[in-house]
Amino acid sequence: MAIRLIKISAVYFAVGVLLGYYMSVAHSYGFAGVHVHINLLGWTALTLIGILYHLFPALTSNGLAKTHFWLHNLGLPIMMICLFLLIATESQSYTAGIAVGATLTVLGVLAFVLNVLMNLKSNGR
Template identity: 60%
Template sequence: MGIRLIKISVVYFMIGVLFGLYMSMTHDYSFTPVHAHINLLGWTALTLAGIIYHLFPAVSQTKLAKAHFWLHNIGLPLMMIGLFYLISSGNEGIIPVIAAGGVLTTLAVLLFGYNVLTKLKAE
C-alpha cells in the first residue's frame, strides 16, 4: 500500500508541475486552486501517507487503508476535474461534482487519520 501511494503521488506531482508550467508560460493563473490542491492533496499528502504505510505495515494492511486509498484517488480527481471545468467554463452546474469529490477526499483523510490513531503502536 505504501509503495502504491508513493507511486500515484508522483503522478499527481507531475500533473501539478505541468499545471504550474502552463500557468507560468501563459501568465494565466486562474487554475492556481487546481494546481495547489493537486500538489497538496495528491503529491504531499499521499507521499506522506505512503511513507507511513511503508514504515508501519500493520497500519497499511487494514480495510481502512484500502478505503483511504480508493476514496482519496476517486475523490481528488473528481474534485479537480470539476474545479478545472468550473474555472474554464464558468458552468456552476458542476459544483455538485466538486462537492462529491471533496466529501470523498475528506472521508479518505478522516479514515487515514482514524487508522493511524488506532492502529499505529510503539514497538
C-alpha cells in the first residue's frame, strides 16, 4: 500500500508540474487551482500518507486504508478533470462532476483520518 501510494503520488507530481510548466510557457494561469490541487492532494498528501503507511504498517492492514486509497484516487482525477473542463469551456455542466469527485476525495481523506485515529499506536507497529 505504501509503495503504491508513493508511486501514484509521483504520477500526480508529473501531471502537476507539466500543468504548471504549460501555464508558465503560455503565460496563462487560469488553471492554477487545478495545478495546486493536483500537487497538494495528489503529490504532497499521498507521498506523506505513503511514508506514514511505510513507517507504521499497522495502518495498512485494514479496510480503511484500501477505502482511502480508492476513494482518493477515484475522486481526485474526477474532480480535477471536471475543474479543468469547467475552466477551459466555461460550461457549468461540469460542476456536478467536481462535486462528485470532491465528495469521493473528502470521504477518502476522512477514511485516512479515521484509520490514523483508530490504528496508530504509540509503538507504531
